[in-house]
Amino acid sequence: xxxxxxxxxxxxxxxxxxxxxxxxxxxxxxxxxxxxxxxxxxxxxxxxxxxxxxxxxxxxxxxxxxxxxxxxxxxxxxxxxxxxxxxxxxxxxxxxxxxxxxxxxxxxxxxxxxxxxxxxxxxxxxxxxxxxxxxxxxxxxxxxxxxxxxxxxxxxxxxxxxxxxxxxxxxxxxxxxxxxxxxxxxxxxxxxxxxxxxxxxxxxxxxxxxxxxxxxxxxxxxxxxxxxxxxxxxxxxxxxxxxxxxxxxxxxxxxxxxxxxxxxxxxxxxxxxxxxxxxxxxx
Amino acid sequence: xxxxxxxxxxxxxxxxxxxxxxxxxxxxxxxxxxxxxxxxxxxxxxxxxxxxxxxxxxxxxxxxxxxxxxxxxxxxxxxxxxxxxxxxxxxxxxxxxxxxxxxxxxxxxxxxxxxxxxxxxxxxxxxxxxxxxxxxxxxxxxxxxxxxxxxxxxxxxxxxxxxxxxxxxxxxxxxxxxxxxxxxxxxxxxxxxxxxxxxxxxxxxxxxxxxxxxxxxxxxxxxxxxxxxxxxxxxxxxxxxxxxxxxxxxxxxxxxxxxxxxxxxxxxxxxxxxxxxxxxxxxxxxxxxxxxxxxxxxxxxxxxxxxxxxxxxxxxxxxxxxxxxxxxxxxxxxxxxxxxxxxxxxxxxxxxxxxxxxxxxxxxxxxxxxxxxxxxxxxxxxxxxxxxxxxxxxxxxxxxxxxxxxxxxxxxxxxxxxxxxxxxxxxxxxxxxxxxxxxxxxxxxxxxxxxxxxxxxxxxxxxxxxxxxxxxxxxxxxxxxxxxxxxxxxxxxxxxxxxxxxxxxxxxxxxxxxxxxxxxxxxxxxxxxxxxxxxxxxxxxxxxxxxxxxxxxxxxxxxxxxxxxxxxxxxxxxxxxxxxxxxxxxxxxxxxxxxxxxxx
Numbered sequence: 001x002x003x004x005x006x007x008x009x010x011x012x013x014x015x016x017x018x019x020x021x022x023x024x025x026x027x028x029x030x031x032x033x034x035x036x037x038x039x040x041x042x043x044x045x046x047x048x049x050x051x052x053x054x055x056x057x058x059x060x061x062x063x064x065x066x067x068x069x070x071x072x073x074x075x076x077x078x079x080x081x082x083x084x085x086x087x088x089x090x091x092x093x094x095x096x097x098x099x100x101x102x103x104x105x106x107x108x109x110x111x112x113x114x115x116x117x118x119x120x121x122x123x124x125x126x127x128x129x130x131x132x133x134x135x136x137x138x139x140x141x142x143x144x145x146x147x148x149x150x151x152x153x154x155x156x157x158x159x160x161x162x163x164x165x166x167x168x169x170x171x172x173x174x175x176x177x178x179x180x181x182x183x184x185x186x187x188x189x190x191x192x193x194x195x196x197x198x199x200x201x202x203x204x205x206x207x208x209x210x211x212x213x214x215x216x217x218x219x220x221x222x223x224x225x226x227x228x229x230x231x232x233x234x235x236x237x238x239x240x241x242x243x244x245x246x247x248x249x250x251x252x253x254x255x256x257x258x259x260x261x262x263x264x265x266x267x268x269x270x271x272x273x274x275x276x277x278x279x280x281x282x283x
Numbered sequence: 284x285x286x287x288x289x290x291x292x293x294x295x296x297x298x299x300x301x302x303x304x305x306x307x308x309x310x311x312x313x314x315x316x317x318x319x320x321x322x323x324x325x326x327x328x329x330x331x332x333x334x335x336x337x338x339x340x341x342x343x344x345x346x347x348x349x350x351x352x353x354x355x356x357x358x359x360x361x362x363x364x365x366x367x368x369x370x371x372x373x374x375x376x377x378x379x380x381x382x383x384x385x386x387x388x389x390x391x392x393x394x395x396x397x398x399x400x401x402x403x404x405x406x407x408x409x410x411x412x413x414x415x416x417x418x419x420x421x422x423x424x425x426x427x428x429x430x431x432x433x434x435x436x437x438x439x440x441x442x443x444x445x446x447x448x449x450x451x452x453x454x455x456x457x458x459x460x461x462x463x464x465x466x467x468x469x470x471x472x473x474x475x476x477x478x479x480x481x482x483x484x485x486x487x488x489x490x491x492x493x494x495x496x497x498x499x500x501x502x503x504x505x506x507x508x509x510x511x512x513x514x515x516x517x518x519x520x521x522x523x524x525x526x527x528x529x530x531x532x533x534x535x536x537x538x539x540x541x542x543x544x545x546x547x548x549x550x551x552x553x554x555x556x557x558x559x560x561x562x563x564x565x566x567x568x569x570x571x572x573x574x575x576x577x578x579x580x581x582x583x584x585x586x587x588x589x590x591x592x593x594x595x596x597x598x599x600x601x602x603x604x605x606x607x608x609x610x611x612x613x614x615x616x617x618x619x620x621x622x623x624x625x626x627x628x629x630x631x632x633x634x635x636x637x638x639x640x641x642x643x644x645x646x647x648x649x650x651x652x653x654x655x656x657x658x659x660x661x662x663x664x665x666x667x668x669x670x671x672x673x674x675x676x677x678x679x680x681x682x683x684x685x686x687x688x689x690x691x692x693x694x695x696x697x698x699x700x701x702x703x704x705x706x707x708x709x710x711x712x713x714x715x716x717x718x719x720x721x722x723x724x725x726x727x728x729x730x731x732x733x734x735x736x737x738x739x740x741x742x743x744x745x746x747x748x749x750x751x752x753x754x755x756x757x758x759x760x761x762x763x764x765x766x767x768x769x770x771x772x773x774x775x776x777x778x779x780x781x782x783x784x785x786x787x788x789x790x791x792x793x794x795x796x797x798x799x800x801x802x803x804x805x806x807x808x809x810x811x812x813x814x815x816x817x818x819x820x821x822x823x824x825x826x827x828x829x830x831x832x833x834x835x836x837x838x839x840x841x842x843x844x845x846x847x848x849x850x851x852x853x854x855x856x857x858x859x860x861x862x863x864x865x866x867x868x869x870x871x872x873x874x875x876x877x878x879x880x881x882x883x
Binding site: 173174175177178179180181182183184185186188193196197 | 653656657658678679682683687688690691692694695696699700701702703704713714717718761764765
């Protein structure tokens with residue numbers, strides 16, 4: 001019923017209430033722009049080695065300096081955004097779709113289905129997440145697809161459990177019974193009544209998880225179990241830079257590290273902003 | 284009892300409180316002034332939003348941060364309470380002035396035994412420690428007539444009934460023998476018999492200890508029965524105050540009169556609930572209604588129920604887990620595995636009839652309404668709708684059958700029965716789209732506008748979400764949704780229990796009018812006998828899943844047969860003030876009724 005323009009203006013009003021939300025939206029927008037246009041924006045070829053200009057500190061030509069092979073750090077930080085966001089978005093989309101489907105059904109149906117899916121989700125959760133991801137990549141092989149798969153699997157239990165609880169609580173609400181009295185079948189109740197009502201909380205989790213997924217992918221690369229060099233990727237760059245940092249070449253670790261931290265931070269803050277925007281009651 | 288020459292214990296003078304909201308400042312209290320004398324029970328009466336609770340919170344300095352006292356004073360024994368530092372307020376709270384909150388279950392800490400919670404208060408305000416505090420806690424529970432207090436002192440709130448929880452809260456409030464008790468709707472949510480026992484107890488403690496009580500309530504009946512003086516509040520202002528007998532026999536203010544007439548008390552007709560000046564609003568459909576046919580017992584009933592029974596299966600550990608569970612976890616074989624909520628019910632609802640179903644919490648009336656509304660499948664028995672058996676149909680397949688249209692339900696709480704993400708238009712459209720297979724078209728809009736006119740819901744508000752509507756408007760959407768598909772039977776599950784009395788009066792009239800205009804039949808579920816008397820033709824009284832008495836309204840109220848029905852009728856608070864009648868003090872009144880107090 002609401003015209004979309006009012007939703008946009010509502011979002012604008014909510015976001016501007018809190019400067020952290022402004023910062024989060026701005027940072028996420030910049031990250032997305034970098035992911036799309038990164039290769040065009042990068043001042044240098046991120047893979048071109050230049051042995052004449054190795055380990056230059058940040059300066060006028062190379063704003064973020066160069067690494068031990070003379071590659072431009074700024075360009076490498078910029079093009080990394082696409083890869084890291086790609087991994088995060090793919091992994092989180094997969095875990096969101098599957099997790100909400102399973103969790104929503106087990107919350108709605110209950111019984112044996114709920115019992116089994118909940119136990120399996122718990123089994124996944126008893127492992128330290130990162131160790132589980134490491135094990136998966138180590139077992140399946142060290143490539144992009146498996147990094148995405150591992151990231152998706154470690155995030156899956158969160159969605160299963162969240163969707164299960166949210167749907168379970170909602171199912172006992174009177175308006176769900178009212179929908180049944182109005183002649184709605186199960187499928188329609190799930191799609192038209194339950195899902196729209198659980199979506200706000202799930203979207204918050206989604207945003208926070210995007211941050212985690214980026215961190216997870218970078219961490220796998222950092223310990224050599226994810227994306228492999230020479231690919232430009234924040235985790236690898238931090239790992240490479242860590243060795244150089246001892247020698248005083250701080251820029252190799254600081255810039256990709258800051259980019260990574262900003263990305264994780266921004267997605268977490270975006271979750272808070274989304275909660276306020278999506279809550280129909282604040283309209 | 285009332286010596287006006289004494290200096291008052293508490294005096295509120297010109298109190299104004301404002302709240303900061305995103306939409307600017309809102310005045311919650313506007314120059315509120317009244318006194319509470321020693322050993323006096325003062326009733327603060329008003330509907331939601333009248334500022335009753337804000338007044339109580341102001342006294343204790345418990346206002347939320349966004350609230351600000353603009354002007355006025357609160358004087359307790361000659362000492363100003365406003366602007367006292369938190370440390371001094373703390374010593375007053377609980378020991379001098381204490382409070383009983385609205386819902387006992389949330390006022391108690393769920394993970395501590397009640398005895399420990401009482402000892403906490405004692406430790407904070409008295410030198411008592413350890414054993415002494417514990418034995419005082421037992422005494423406190425004893426004083427509120429909790430049986431076997433030595434054992435109950437170790438009970439957790441969830442192990443006690445609502446009435447016992449409220450007694451424990453009162454025990455906690457009274458543990459340090461305060462001089463003033465603020466009771467904020469202490470019996471809301473309790474059954475009438477429990478309410479009566481709790482109120483009698485409060486009054487008795489008040490008299491025996493010489494303690495003053497500020498009793499906040501929305502129920503004029505309770506105020507009339509238990510208070511010495513009454514303060515009537517409306518939208519943050521005191522509109523009238525005075526001795527109880529005077530207020531109720533010679534109300535001066537328009538609002539007091541409106542409240543009085545809206546409270547179902549010995550009225551003869553539903554329309555009497557609405558002041559005469561506002562009644563003409565009901566013109567057009569009223570004429571229609573006079574012509575409506577009366578219930579005809581010869582015809583086949585709309586609904587015929589025989590031997591309806593429902594068992595709830597108590598949760599067992601799933602088989603897969605019980606295999607792994609050690610023997611110490613297994614239940615004894617004799618333990619019951621199911622609970623019979625509804626036991627062998629038989630009744631009929633005729634065309635155009637309103638059948639009342641009355642009972643206290645746990646009586647099975649809600650389960651019955653869900654069974655009849657086909658939200659749950661009964662364990663046994665027959666439900667015939669126009670002679671057709673529907674008891675065996677699974678609720679999920681019934682939802683998509685053609686018969687779903689014929690039985691609709693209006694839920695208890697209009698707030699939680701509306702989808703927060705759907706507008707009023709969408710809520711009313713839902714059954715039309717699903718059950719009548721209407722398409723989104725002008726036809727649909729015409730139908731919905733017609734329904735709005737029937738339930739007197741302003742068409743301009745159709746685009747609003749539930750949180751943007753008032754309680755009465757939400758109730759109208761709920762009713763409109765139920766009648767939109769021309770049902771034969773509407774189950775009304777406490778349709779007005781969440782509404783203020785003046786809104787309730789209008790909604791009840793509306794329902795009665797719709798019944799006549801559309802030829803509906805109602806199953807009216809309620810805990811309030813006063814309403815049932817006005818709304819219904821026949822009444823069933825339910826207790827422990829069984830119908831203990833079934834009779835016409837006239838018979839049930841004049842000649843109740845069953846002891847339980849008599850106890851229910853006896854527990855209804857009454858406003859009994861003739862024009863010239865001498866006032867009876869609260870103490871005498873409570874003594875008169877003390878014989879009927881059920882001991883915990």
